[in-house]
Amino acid sequence: MPKREFSKALTKLKMTKPKIPLLIMAELKERFGEKLPLPTGTDLRLPRAACWPGTESALQTAYFAWVAGMVATGHTMLYLAHAIPNGDAREPRVAARLKREGVKAGVPDVFIPVMQHMRTTPLGKYPKAGLYIEFKKAGGSPEPHQRALLNMLWTQNYEVAVINDLETAKELTCAHLGVMNYE
Helix, strand or coil, rough: CCHHHHHHHHHHHHHCCCCCCCCHHHHHHHCCCCCCCHHHHHHCCCCCCHCCCCCCHHCCCCCCCHHHHHCCCCHHHHHEEECCCCCCCCCCHHHHHHHHHCCCCCCEEEEEEECHHHHHHHCCCCCCEEEEECCCCCCCCCCHHHHHHHHHHHHCCCCCEEEECCCHHHHHHCCCCCCCCCC
16 A cells, blocks of 8 residues: 555544543543553443433443443343334434334333243232333433333233433342342
8 A cells, every 4th residue: 555545544544533432531530540441442432422411321321331241240131131222313214214114102212021030029920021111311201102102011011110210220120130239
């Protein structure tokens, strides 16, 4: 590769190099000082919304970071937890295609397709078939069509919850799975 093309490619690479969001970088520097304990190749990029505390996206991002940690420590059933991406603003053509493919408004944000643990099931009741979580920012509540869908899921023997903080999400998930220590 000629020297000029190489320098153009290098410049382009530098421009697309992942940058650590400023809020996260400030928090890391505050905690660890200038010497950050990050292994080579660590990717700290987060969606832009996750950099703004108090948003639903930030809450869900933190929840799945916790889920990943739980999976890494041996709670492999949480590997099945997944997000249901149905609430973003989209181009009309993309929205129409997704609607044809079956995306529905009001479906909760997260689903864990794992049956409720027997020790947390009330005596004489069947365990819930799975757990749906709808994340809302502090003070938020579900729309009427979301409430209707949550009620329909409840009648089909799924555990459903509307949650607006990370600790409650952790506690509910662990109670559903019968996990005693979740930190």
